[in-house]
Amino acid sequence: MQRLKNLKMTRRSMLLASAVTATSLAFSLPTAAADTIKIGLIASLSGPSAKSGEAITRGMTIAIDEINAAGGLLGKQVELIRRDDENNPGKGLVAARELVQKEEVAVLFGGLQTPVSLALVPYMNQIKVPFMGPWAAGTPITKNGAKENYMFRVSAYDSMVGVALVNRAISSHGAKNPGMMLINNPWGESNEKALSAAMADKGLTLAGIEKIEGSDIDVVPQLTRLKEAGADTIFMVANVGPSAQVMKSLERMNWDVPVVSHWGPAGGRFSELGGPRAKDVEMIQTFTFSGNDSPAAAEMMTKLKAKFPEIKGEADVTPAVGIANAYDGMHLAALAITNAGSTDGPAIRQGFYDIKEYKGLIKTYVNPFSPEEHDALGPDDLVFTQFIDGKIVPIK
Amino acid sequence: MLILSAILTGLGLGAMYGLLALGFHITYVVSNTVNFSQGSSMMLGAVLGYTFGVTLGWPMPLAILLALAGCAVYGLAVERFLVRPFADRGSNGWLMATVAGGIVLDNTVLFTFGKEPRNFPSPWASEAVDVFGIGAYPLQLVIPGVGIVAAALLSFVLRNTKHGKAMSAVVQRPEAARLMGINTRFVIAGAFAVSTVLAGTAGLLIAPLFNVSSSMGLVFGIKAFATAILGGIGSAWGVVIAGLLYGLVEALTTAFLGSSYTQIIGFSMIILALFFLPNGLLGQAEIKKV
Numbered sequence: 001m002q003r004l005k006n007l008k009m010t011r012r013s014m015l016l017a018s019a020v021t022a023t024s025l026a027f028s029l030p031t032a033a034a035d036t037i038k039i040g041l042i043a044s045l046s047g048p049s050a051k052s053g054e055a056i057t058r059g060m061t062i063a064i065d066e067i068n069a070a071g072g073l074l075g076k077q078v079e080l081i082r083r084d085d086e087n088n089p090g091k092g093l094v095a096a097r098e099l100v101q102k103e104e105v106a107v108l109f110g111g112l113q114t115p116v117s118l119a120l121v122p123y124m125n126q127i128k129v130p131f132m133g134p135w136a137a138g139t140p141i142t143k144n145g146a147k148e149n150y151m152f153r154v155s156a157y158d159s160m161v162g163v164a165l166v167n168r169a170i171s172s173h174g175a176k177n178p179g180m181m182l183i184n185n186p187w188g189e190s191n192e193k194a195l196s197a198a199m200a201d202k203g204l205t206l207a208g209i210e211k212i213e214g215s216d217i218d219v220v221p222q223l224t225r226l227k228e229a230g231a232d233t234i235f236m237v238a239n240v241g242p243s244a245q246v247m248k249s250l251e252r253m254n255w256d257v258p259v260v261s262h263w264g265p266a267g268g269r270f271s272e273l274g275g276p277r278a279k280d281v282e283m284i285q286t287f288t289f290s291g292n293d294s295p296a297a298a299e300m301m302t303k304l305k306a307k308f309p310e311i312k313g314e315a316d317v318t319p320a321v322g323i324a325n326a327y328d329g330m331h332l333a334a335l336a337i338t339n340a341g342s343t344d345g346p347a348i349r350q351g352f353y354d355i356k357e358y359k360g361l362i363k364t365y366v367n368p369f370s371p372e373e374h375d376a377l378g379p380d381d382l383v384f385t386q387f388i389d390g391k392i393v394p395i396k
Numbered sequence: 397m398l399i400l401s402a403i404l405t406g407l408g409l410g411a412m413y414g415l416l417a418l419g420f421h422i423t424y425v426v427s428n429t430v431n432f433s434q435g436s437s438m439m440l441g442a443v444l445g446y447t448f449g450v451t452l453g454w455p456m457p458l459a460i461l462l463a464l465a466g467c468a469v470y471g472l473a474v475e476r477f478l479v480r481p482f483a484d485r486g487s488n489g490w491l492m493a494t495v496a497g498g499i500v501l502d503n504t505v506l507f508t509f510g511k512e513p514r515n516f517p518s519p520w521a522s523e524a525v526d527v528f529g530i531g532a533y534p535l536q537l538v539i540p541g542v543g544i545v546a547a548a549l550l551s552f553v554l555r556n557t558k559h560g561k562a563m564s565a566v567v568q569r570p571e572a573a574r575l576m577g578i579n580t581r582f583v584i585a586g587a588f589a590v591s592t593v594l595a596g597t598a599g600l601l602i603a604p605l606f607n608v609s610s611s612m613g614l615v616f617g618i619k620a621f622a623t624a625i626l627g628g629i630g631s632a633w634g635v636v637i638a639g640l641l642y643g644l645v646e647a648l649t650t651a652f653l654g655s656s657y658t659q660i661i662g663f664s665m666i667i668l669a670l671f672f673l674p675n676g677l678l679g680q681a682e683i684k685k686v
């Protein structure tokens with residue numbers, strides 16, 4: 001009996017304790033949530049693409065430090081919360097649910113991988129929280145056909161890159177009959193469509209479309225086919241390794257054809273891998289530190305070095321596009337939140353449309369977003385660059 | 397022009413398949429098992445060669461020897477830990493264990509060597525020479541020769557030397573071989589070491605033309621197994637000829653039909669060939685005595 005009584009006491013005290021805890025939680029949670037404005041990031045923070053997640057983090061961190069130094073947003077400090085998507089759309093979606101529903105982030109940023117961002121499209125549009133893409137270039141991420149679209153982007157995207165590559169081939173090389181060398185995967189497919197559409201617009205004929213496998217030791221047979229079909233320029237879409245094989249094969253064939261490329265070669269040691277012809281590749285970027293005389297770029301470099309001691313110079317901030325896109329994207333998101341006057345998703349979306357002008361790192365954005373246009377960058381904002389001594393330098 | 401450059405590309409590619417397939421062949425003939433991580437063994441050869449020769453800057457002949465020794469050690473470890481425990485129990489677990497071992501090795505290299513592909517400099521692959529009007533690196537001309545010499549050597553050793561005959565005896569009658577004083581464990585472990593050394597040689601040969609990265613062996617390993625089956629895995633000449641043929645078919649398909657068709661035609665050819673020649677090009681049907 002005595003024991004039972006004790007038990008009762010214990011049970012009662014437990015109930016009491018949980019009631020106290022629950023009450024204190026109920027009071028403390030909203031206060032904690034109201035303390036800061038949270039911004040989420042879902043990107044590759046581990047594995048082979050971890051460098052991209054690091055670049056986005058650096059760009060966002062510098063922007064958030066600036067925003068907080070100027071008093072924060074809506075009177076609150078801004079806080080970055082990151083989750084690793086491990087390059088996996090399923091994991092990305094789980095992380096997005098956690099950040100949106102549990103952490104209540106005001107805006108969610110994404111990473112390098114198009115499949116992960118694409119997997120988030122239906123969820124973000126349904127839960128009505130704005131998404132900002134600072135990297136993944138898949139066209140349908142923002143152009144997704146939803147009635148109420150919450151997907152925004154500050155980056156290059158494939159259909160715009162197609163237009164830029166074709167314009168470059170015509171204006172700099174007088175191209176009339178270009179050929180394509182594309183990596184044999186969905187990225188290559190997406191660019192095949194974009195390039196074909198852009199070429200048709202300009203009335204160019206197509207010398208041929210050739211695919212590159214990651215295991216191709218040389219691509220001389222593919223290039224020989226294009227050469228025999230009279231190709232006068234080559235559009236190249238592939239990452240570092242296969243792009244290097246294309247340049248080595250051109251060197252062996254002694255074929256001096258202009259190569260206009262997507263940004264695939266940018267990450268890694270392309271100068272070393274591609275041999276003597278590597279420097280001939282004309283490659284798009286949204287931003288470079290090298291050869292950039294703008295004061296904003298110099299100031300950004302100083303801030304990066306101060307914040308991240310491991311950054312000593314330009315060689316430590318490749319690819320710079322991730323940093324620059326994320327930096328401008330974060331400032332644009334901050335303006336949208338300020339315009340909205342709250343962290344309500346639909347209000348922030350309207351806030352993006354209401355941005356009039358923002359002087360950013362990549363350019364001065366004037367009315368960057370509208371219900372019809374969720375991409376802040378266009379074909380004219382791309383810079384053509386080449387590799388000089390391992391650095392990505394704008395072509396003069 | 398087109399056909400010549402395609403043949404040169406095809407022979408180079410084919411010799412790679414042939415060397416890896418020889419590795420499948422040798423372990424199969426002594427133990428009826430194979431190392432499914434041959435693609436990773438190839439990668440290991442190139443990565444070790446790069447690390448010793450380029451990163452550490454040791455003389456290249458020494459670097460190559462050490463890289464091949466490293467591959468041999470890897471082969472011994474595969475046999476000891478991924479094949480023997482399963483084969484001894486009569487289980488086919490070695491199938492999955494060797495695949496898993498390759499994945500573990502690929503990822504270990506990914507985290508230690510890094511993700512970025514590297515360039516393997518070689519004086520034999522820096523300046524193209526003119527061969528009947530097409531540019532080729534001297535290394536490209538050497539590679540098919542290495543494949544053929546390796547097949548000839550293996551075939552000779554297995555048929556005409558005491559050690560070779562001992563190796564064949566092991567698979568035919570393991571018990572009898574043991575009673576005759578043949579150290580079967582030693583012979584099988586040796587076969588796995590030779591197998592990974594052949595793959596490492598392929599990796600070192602291809603690295604200057606291609607690049608060095610943790611994932612470089614993946615597709616080669618799969619295709620080499622296909623060519624080993626195509627050639628008849630029990631025949632050294634069969635697997636090398638099948639490798640060369642497969643490389644040629646790939647390169648010629650790319651050259652004349654376009655690269656979109658390469659994989660479709662290549663693998664369809666393997667299915668068709670096996671339909672008409674179930675034991676491969678030079679393989680012999682297994683005789684089961686009841």
